[in-house]
Amino acid sequence: MTPKRRVGLFGGTFDPPHLGHLIAAETVCETLGLDEVLWIPAGSPPHRAAGPCASAPVRLRMVATAIQGNPAFRIWAGETEREGPSYTIDTVRTLRAQGYAEDSLSLIVGADQFQVFSTWKEHGTLRELVRLAVVSRDGEGGPPEAGEAGIDPVPIPRIDISSSDIRRRRRERRSIRYLVPEGVHRIVEDEDLYV
């Protein structure tokens, strides 16, 4: 029997994707020896108000550009094909029905999200379906104890870049060069995003 493939699930708004995302995903991939990391852009809420600033198609293009050239990174558009935010349990069920049934799935979550994990929809079932790769930047409180069943703590380097800071810089007409890959930079400028 061939060994199970190990697949990481990396969800986010990716509005826009930046080097912090790429370094985090690469570190998890290397640390856990994953065969693949699926980047899963979140769906857009039906009303723009508190939702992402860039449309789903543009965020998909930016993620595709950002991960280009890394053979272990793939994009999965399933959450953007429906309006509104998706529950992780539904995404995992969809993936398992779409060819990932035989794989070991590792959900990549921040230490902060891990602390409120018990509020997630069907969290008990979710824990039976996926492992949790809990990433924490050094100094960040509350990473899980090593050795807890189904949980892989992954220390990652502290890269102080966020999408909200990038959007703020754009509003203030400041540079975002080198915070995002060159191809993402080009899309942000061509589409006049976040200004």
Ligand code: ATP
């Ligand atoms: P925003 O500032 O709008 O919240 P963000 O930069 O946090 O955006 P998201 O798309 O919300 O980006 O993040 C997706 C995932 O990547 C989340 O789990 C988030 O914790 C993680 N992440 C974001 N920025 C970093 C970073 N600099 N280093 C490590 N992980 C990050």
Ligand code: MG
């Ligand atoms: Mg965030």
